[in-house]
Amino acid sequence: MSTAPRIDIDVGAFWHDPYPALARMRREAPIAFVPQLGSTLLCSRDDIFVSEKQIDVFSSHQPEGLMNRLMGHNLMRKDGEAHLTERQTIFPAVSPKTVKAHWTAQFQAHAKRIIDALEPAGACDFVPDFALPFSAECLKSITGLTNMRFEDMNAWSQGMIDGIANYVGDAAVEARCHAATSGIDAAIDDMAPVLRKKPDQSLLGVMLASSMPMDSIRANIKLSISGGQNEPRDAIAGTVWALLTQPDQLAMLKDGAVPWIQAFEEYARWISPIGMSPRRIAKPWTIRDVEFEREERVFLMFGSANRDEKHFERPDQFDISRDTSKSIAFGAGPHFCAGAWASRAMVADVALPAVFARLKNLRLVDGEAVRIGGWAFRGLLNLPVAWDVAK
Numbered sequence: 001m002s003t004a005p006r007i008d009i010d011v012g013a014f015w016h017d018p019y020p021a022l023a024r025m026r027r028e029a030p031i032a033f034v035p036q037l038g039s040t041l042l043c044s045r046d047d048i049f050v051s052e053k054q055i056d057v058f059s060s061h062q063p064e065g066l067m068n069r070l071m072g073h074n075l076m077r078k079d080g081e082a083h084l085t086e087r088q089t090i091f092p093a094v095s096p097k098t099v100k101a102h103w104t105a106q107f108q109a110h111a112k113r114i115i116d117a118l119e120p121a122g123a124c125d126f127v128p129d130f131a132l133p134f135s136a137e138c139l140k141s142i143t144g145l146t147n148m149r150f151e152d153m154n155a156w157s158q159g160m161i162d163g164i165a166n167y168v169g170d171a172a173v174e175a176r177c178h179a180a181t182s183g184i185d186a187a188i189d190d191m192a193p194v195l196r197k198k199p200d201q202s203l204l205g206v207m208l209a210s211s212m213p214m215d216s217i218r219a220n221i222k223l224s225i226s227g228g229q230n231e232p233r234d235a236i237a238g239t240v241w242a243l244l245t246q247p248d249q250l251a252m253l254k255d256g257a258v259p260w261i262q263a264f265e266e267y268a269r270w271i272s273p274i275g276m277s278p279r280r281i282a283k284p285w286t287i288r289d290v291e292f293e294r295e296e297r298v299f300l301m302f303g304s305a306n307r308d309e310k311h312f313e314r315p316d317q318f319d320i321s322r323d324t325s326k327s328i329a330f331g332a333g334p335h336f337c338a339g340a341w342a343s344r345a346m347v348a349d350v351a352l353p354a355v356f357a358r359l360k361n362l363r364l365v366d367g368e369a370v371r372i373g374g375w376a377f378r379g380l381l382n383l384p385v386a387w388d389v390a391k
Contacts, residue, residue, distance in 0.1 A: 001086035002298075003291045005029040011036050011168075018275065018375035019316065022304035037167060039278070039297045040290075045328065047287060051279075051328045052300055054334035055079040057292075058279040058290045060335060065278065066164045069179050071226065072219030076335060086220065087338060089210045091093040093142065093203045096341045102201055103142060103342060107350040110137040115358045119389070121367065126383035127237045130355065135233035138346050142339075143224055144195055144202030145187045152187075156180035157229035160222060165376040184222055224339065231273040232343050234379025236351045238372075241383050242318045243356075244364050249320045254356065261348040263320045268306075268329035270318045275303030276376045277331070302328055303378065359387040 007029055009021050010213060014036075022043055025032045030044040042048050051058045061079050062068060068077050075086035092098060114134055118124055136150035145153070153215040163177025188204065195205045203224055207217045237376035243250040243378060252258045281296040292298070330337040337343070364370070365384035372380050 001253060001293065002031070002033055002296055003289075003319055004031045004033045004040050005030040007034055009034055009036050014375050015373055018274060018303060018378075019307060022301060022307070026210040026304060026308060031287060037299065039167075039299045041299045041301050041304075043301045043304040045111045045308035045311050045326065048300045048302070048305045049328060049332045051287070051334070052277075052328075052331065055334065057282055057285045058298060058300070061282075062278065062280045062297075065280070066166060067223075070163045070174070071160055071181060071222040072215060074216070075221035075338075076223055076227075079334075083334060083380040086212065086216065089207060089212055090203055090220065090338060093201055093206045094342050098201055099341045103138075104345050104349060105139050106141045107346050108354070110134055111350050111354045112139075115354060119358060119387075122389040123347050123384070123386040126240060126385045127233070127380055131233045131237040131240075131257070131351075131383075134351060135229055135236065135346070138232070138342075139225065139228045142203060142342060143221055144200065144204030144227065145184075145191055145221070147190050148187050152183060153225065153229055154233070156183050157225050160226040161230055161377050164226065173349055181222060184225060185218060188218055188221060227274070227337070228339050228342075230377060230379065232274045232346050234377075235264060235267060235343070235347050236355075237254075237380045237383050238271055238273070239263050239347065239352060240355060240385075241364075241370055241380060242270070242364075244362065244385070246318060249318075250356070252320065253352075258320050259348075260352045262324070263352060264344060264348040265324040265327065265329075266318060266320050266370055269312070269322075269324050269327035270306070270316075271378055272303040272306050272329045273379055274329070274337075275374070275379065276301050277335070302331070304374065309379070359385075360390075361388040363387070 007025055014021055025043045030047060031042055033040045042051060059079055060077050062077055075083050111134055114130055118129060132154050133150045136153035139153055139343055140146050159176040159180030162173050191204060192208060195208050199205045200207045204221060253260055255261055277300045279298045279300060281292045281294055281298060283294055285292045301305045306327050306329055309315055330340045362388055365386050368384045369379060371382055
């Protein structure tokens, strides 16, 4: 165990709102051991920015980690050449060029179809009725698993996310994760012969066309689903919610004074959909008088880094005019999110402008509170909205 100061948390309160506890850690002990999580937390933006690049110390290779055990050994849990090789293999499917030339048109078609069905209703819960199916349909296209229902994509993603954040060892959570990975394996088995016969630009298509072993293909498809469904879903719903509570900022976007990408980047800073990434200490190390031993588990707290007062003025406020260049919502090292360009296109280029253009006078519904939860992964649980329907 590290020599970091011990700070206790209320796990339930931390799930509902981790930011007060994280602010306390940044003030009192930016490197803190939290016994309730069984880990040492790095909460300072500067510490994380430097440490994430030191893969010889802060290793992503975690043979006994929850992700490896539950989802297989994917590129996110590999370092150095092993990581780079698999990352280069999938890059043609998610490169900025491919996103712009191939995926964005499909994202637009998904958004139009879903909004067409929603528009006459005049009201919905935006999370399950738009953000969830839109994110899932886009992810079906990117992964190549077009044989899945969007409901399954979402449920299986949530099952895996809950599983790899199950640090308290809940058996029911682990069972749901196993059910999710089994469902994904079946979907891969169904689509693999189709894509071997007729390769495409999807993740499954490009990996099957490479020399990547099937176990690695399965693990990386599961990774893309666990990281590619909930996070864009939560960013879309969360940014819409933030803008509906800040009409002046929304007006700036509609007028073109600020680009939509800035709203997305600021939301990802303000409420990071991926709030934490775990690492294994690979060799004895010291940071600012805190000593670490080999095989310790460390959490890089991106959600805390993105509210670090040293880099962000009024960090607890959502402000689309802010300079977000110091944000590390997508990571800061060699494990920078490979799906970042696809996420930006989904949210900023397609979803946000389409929703606010098509759903006239979009507004929050009075009388039902918006709920938000999570710390390792954080997002809205509901978003009741209404709009004007043409007569």
